[in-house]
Amino acid sequence: MRAFICGLKGFTLEADERAFLRDAAPWGVILFRRNVDAPEQIARLTAEIRDALGRHAPVLVDQEGGRVQRLGSPHWRAYPAAARFELAAANAAQAERLAWLGARLIAHDLRSVGVDVDCLPVLDAPAEDSHSIIGDRAYSRDPARVAAIGRAAAEGLMAGGVAPVMKHIPGHGRARADSHLELPVVNARREDLELTDFAPFKANADLPMAMSAHVVYTAIDPTAPGTLSKAVIGDIVRGYIGFDGLL
Template sequence: MPLAAILGCAGPDLTAAERDFFRSADPLGFILFARNLVDPDQVRRLCADLRASIGRADAPILIDQEGGRVARLRPPHWRHPPAAERFGLLAAADRARAAQAVRVNHALMAAELRDIGLNVDCAPMVDVRAPGAHDIIGDRAFGTDPYLVADLGRAAAEGLLSGGVMPVIKHIPGHGRSMVDSHHDLPRVETDFDTLAETDFVPFRALNDIPWAMTAHIVYSAIDPMQPATLSPTVIAEVIRGEIGFAGLLVSDDLSMKALRGGLDELAAASLAAGCDVVLHCNGDMAEMEQVVRGARPLSPAGEARYEQGQRRLNPEPDQDRAEMLDELSSLLA
């Protein structure tokens, strides 16, 4: 059974030390960032080398390709997709047209990712933007209406699945009210449970059948005043698995973010004990990854079943004309 962890690497080429480490650790998969991306041929080689290091040709390799500010693939080698907010603004005039634009955009993104060896996109972000909140969400959100966010999030996830790429809904159970950036500090949301259930939880509840979700490093004082969702058995059992009804593979957000305090081995163990199926560590620092591996454990039988069930949702042989999709998207956005 692979380790219940997804890890990064330091640069555009896999080093001998990284190859040996990954072979020994056997993580479920990997995640790439801008530091790992030079051009299409190089990314294909890196993806092949990462998979070869653990001996699994179909291992998940993730990327954050939302569009707008959060797009690891950018010109000149790749298209720069629009931010989610653009589709939300289009929906104000024509909701059906906006949903189709989202669907086509994400099917096109899937084709672009598969072309270079990537098969998981950490998108769509279905957090509901709250007025006055920190701009870490901002235009990454489809909007402030939870039902609109749910509709466009569904279109995005379906577009990715149709293109053979796994979507990851984030940041469950909702990041839109955060007043600080969880990359730098631990946000606390003081909103009462009923309000959260009627707003922030709505898109996640509507998309609870999507195969993968990523947790929020946020304390929800009405649910667990001590631990952020990623480390909270209460939030995961009672809200994510309970109130929201998410039944898929639950992945932590990046354990190296400053919202979390403690050793990475302790954080990995606590996240898995709380109910996450897989932990995520992104920065590619070898010493940090060694700590994560010490604290992690093999993927549980339940996690394996969730992973395999999700794989069956992917379109195995997408037949898509990227030029046609690009023309359709341009027309829809015009």
């Protein structure tokens, strides 16, 4: 069996979940809003997870800011959406500094309750006619700006002891549907994908982890979404982009 990540039902670790963790030995556990109540509760839950697994297993969360923030009010700061970093900055260096600082603060919040992996940065570059599922979760529409600001956010997390997960490789920016609800199909040419969608990931290929995009790219593989496609994962993610970390 390959390494996998699983979720949990609620605020506490139930007996059946403890048994599952012990027997199945997942690589890590991801928390969602349904698992989050208060700082003390999450700290207990992360400790229970690691006790059940018998090791200091990674605990992940999606803590981007804006619409995607599993740890929220009233116990945690309300972080801005990614797009705000570019809009609020007078220059590129300032935008990157703001992203670094925001991610460093997020890392502090997460580490204080035992979470050590954050599914951030979002390295998608949204197209004009794309679905709003990415929208202001992206740092910019400019792939170069996405790459630079995303790099700063990743480094802010790592400075605080939290591992980043870049997403959604090799790019969700052209999708005209929410991949949580239906399967997006992108018909762009490979040359265009390389210039826009793939570029931020290629610039950050040395980051330790990535989350795949559940999107069909007809120029690469018209038969399967990226998550399940040998062509997308092998030829694009591992090959062209050059990412060899945990996917």
